[in-house]
Amino acid sequence: MSAELNTERLVTDLKRIVEDSEALLHATKDVVGDKAEEVRERLTDALDTAKRTCHRLEEKALDSAKAADRCVRDHPYQSIGAAFGVGLLIGVLVSRK
Numbered sequence: 001m002s003a004e005l006n007t008e009r010l011v012t013d014l015k016r017i018v019e020d021s022e023a024l025l026h027a028t029k030d031v032v033g034d035k036a037e038e039v040r041e042r043l044t045d046a047l048d049t050a051k052r053t054c055h056r057l058e059e060k061a062l063d064s065a066k067a068a069d070r071c072v073r074d075h076p077y078q079s080i081g082a083a084f085g086v087g088l089l090i091g092v093l094v095s096r097k
Helices: 002-027 034-074 076-096
Strands: none
Touching: 002 034, 034 076
């Protein structure tokens, strides 16, 4: 579950960076000069890479969710037992404190 949360957080952060970077590119479109053009080109390349990475992460997260769903559907009683065991363990650990 922690890996899924980290993946979702990473995708959200990447999307936010992409949106902010696109806004920055739009806001600086009238700035002239070789250095400004070079920075815009590098930022555009980085944005393309970030978008591809974000898309791959979303696909990977979706595939993982589908695999987990298939596993639960294929083994419903084992899944219930595992969830019960984890809940019982958490309950015991929480009650000790």
